[in-house]
Amino acid sequence: MNYNLPENIVEILNKNQRTQDSTHNNLIREDGYVPPTNELFIDAITALSMGKNILLKGPTGAGKTKLAETLSHLFHQPMFSINCSVDLDAESLMGFKTLAYEDEKQVIKFVPGPVTSAMKDGSFLYIDEINMAKPETLPLINGTLDYRRTVTNPFTNEVITAKKGFNVIAAINEGYIGTVPLNEALKNRFIVIDVPYLQGDQLKELIKSNTRLTDKTMIDLFTTLSADLIHAVDQGKLAEDAASIRALLDACDLSVVIPPKRAILRSIIDKLEEDREKEFVENLAETLF
Template sequence: MQLSENIRHLIESSPKGDPDQQGRIGSGGYTAEDDTVFQDVMIGLSLQKNILLKGPTGSGKTKLAESVSYTFKQPMYSINCSVDLDAEAMLGFKTIEQMDGQTAITFVEGPVIQAMKKGHILYIDEINMAKPETLPILNGVLDYRRTITNPFTNEVIKAADGFKVVAAINEGYIGTVPLNEALKNRFIVVDVPYIKGETLKSVLIEQSSLKDEVIIDQFVQLSADLFTQVQNGQVSEEAASIRALLDTCDLSIYMPPKRAIQRGIIDKLEDDREKSAVKNIAETIFE
């Protein structure tokens, strides 16, 4: 991903957190036709803004977050939201340990606390899958205060320099709820579009094990046709997921492409009409 000199300077001058703390740094690799998507995310984070990535499933939101971690050279701590998400999953939990022959209650820090204390990156995936009453605990973390009072220990934690927040959202999916305005206003929103054409081809070559360019070109055409069907409301965004397409490419090394599409894409769908639509497209491309 190409970055201008002034953006690189902004990134390099941004605080990086505690270099002595070990954590997982993302692998990078996000690719998009529009370079401004990645650039705008990096600018916003360098200016200490929270970033909300909005886009369809499989459009590369998590890969973008990984690339943020890679570019900043900062570890990323993740929260995977669901209806079961609670304060313990975000902040941590108390446990009983044996220390020097004595029983002691200790607190195991969760991803929010770790990222704040170390000045690293917090990634909140599918934030609109969480119950609305769960997320207000993060309000102070996400605004200018950058603080939280841990309800389990009463410790007041202020984020260290370098702390950054990236969240991702899939709108309109079953189980999701609209973000309330107070929460959404704490973010800069960046739309993450589908990857298409030559950009998609380069992603499939780089990130899948499939190297046959003829078959890769056919998968690129499959993706384009599925995207058209998504726009027309004929199939769900899940059918056009780039993540599913990468899985399908890997499978096609060891089985015929149409069978790989069946396993990697079609069988994930619930609606019989969607399954038939994808199957028909696949049969026109892979004879």
Template sequence: MNLTYSLPESIQAILEKNKKTNNPLNTLIRQGGYMPPNIDLLVDAITALSMGKNILLKGPTGAGKTKFAETLSNLFNQPMFSVNCSVDLDSESLLGFKTLSYEDEKQVIEFIPGPVINAMKHGTFLYIDEINMAKPETLPLINGVLDYRRTITNPFTNEMVTAKDGFGVIAAINEGYVGTVPLNEALKNRFVVIEVPYIKGEQLKQLIQTNTELKDDKTIDLFVKLSADFIQAVYQGKLSEDAASIRALLDACDLSVVIPPKRAIQRAIIDKLNEEREREFIYNLTETLF
């Protein structure tokens, strides 16, 4: 299966460079990479990162934001250090921590770098997942990392760290979820925002074919239709975004190779939901299709 895109020369250069690593775009997709519903998403993200800008992937849960970030990392042939935000995120989780170790049989204090310092010093990507789950007072610690300065004074060592060439920041956000807080303007203005919608139609079919064990075309088409019904129901307010997660749908596709599709959907999707109304709605949709 080949995907051919008409890309600007600057983007083609990145893909050509990537071919030298024997890992072109269509191979990335087969290996579990992100398949964009619109090529502009990929072009815009690559363009922004190529220009040294930070990007913020914004979209519903399960739409593939983390896969998108991993695919960008592979396209640039860049390792990626990750931060998973929560209310417990603190400076040590971001920057690193001190610990006791031994050097020539003497006890010394050693600093263990965290993902931010590691990404800066190695000149690689930094991925900040669910950035709006962090407490508002935590992320300003790295404001200097996210703007033109690309520097930070490590509070644990007093070292001034400046990011090496190649350093870039990709963040992801799910809006409106319990425990999230709105991003302040100073933080948001440090990012180029890219909306990541659900994958649908032919793109979803290709994703199922290349990323799951399910190979039966008729069953795949039914799962694509089921997903479209889920997404429509989300837009109508009948289902939460969790119910339409593409990640959960792919799990159901895998399970359906061994167990009946209706049971696969129950295990991968229905049983995750807390609202009886949503569970019943999906159950009825499943009964209709399968």
């Protein structure tokens, strides 16, 4: 392995992958991400420990960013982030030149971007919504994603070779407006980890550890609501945003102070665009609460 992993990770990797042991549960409580299966966590940790890049694929609000943050914490690695958009350009990735003063003289300085900083520090680089970037932008960093681990800075002509510990975690939401399919050359540089919505006991654990809600009956009701929303998304009745775990946790928090139906209205329903979707979720909330 390329990293000196903390003992708790080594222990998890050495255990049977189907075992839900106490070490695993402690890891969940300590770091905030609740994996739906042991295998998801183990596979992501294994890939990173071997120096491979991982691509987290899943619906919005499923916890991809939280998983990336948790992995960064477990590896004791700082993480530089890139939020992709159609405006992403070389300067956003590599950095930019600016005027500065040294000893009362004006000089040109280069301010490093997240790719440059992560490579030189030997840190993690997180690329969020990687399929939002223009296809012509990302090939600039192809060399950072394969065995070369090098890139030529177009602004300084410096050839940067990543320090040991550098690795890339990217996240993707497929099928959203403004996204484009990843080309095969880019996709082949990643190990793909599918991050589904949390459900059942894992979701209950997340609600307990990440919200102010403590009432068991209410936690059960919100877990049921989430399952119903996910089922409706699968059937094409709702947009994926309606089943966002992030939005559900907000509703759980608000329900400690305001009525749950109003909490659901503010956190979930009012974010939806279509009246039929709003009415559908309102009916679910009315039935459960």
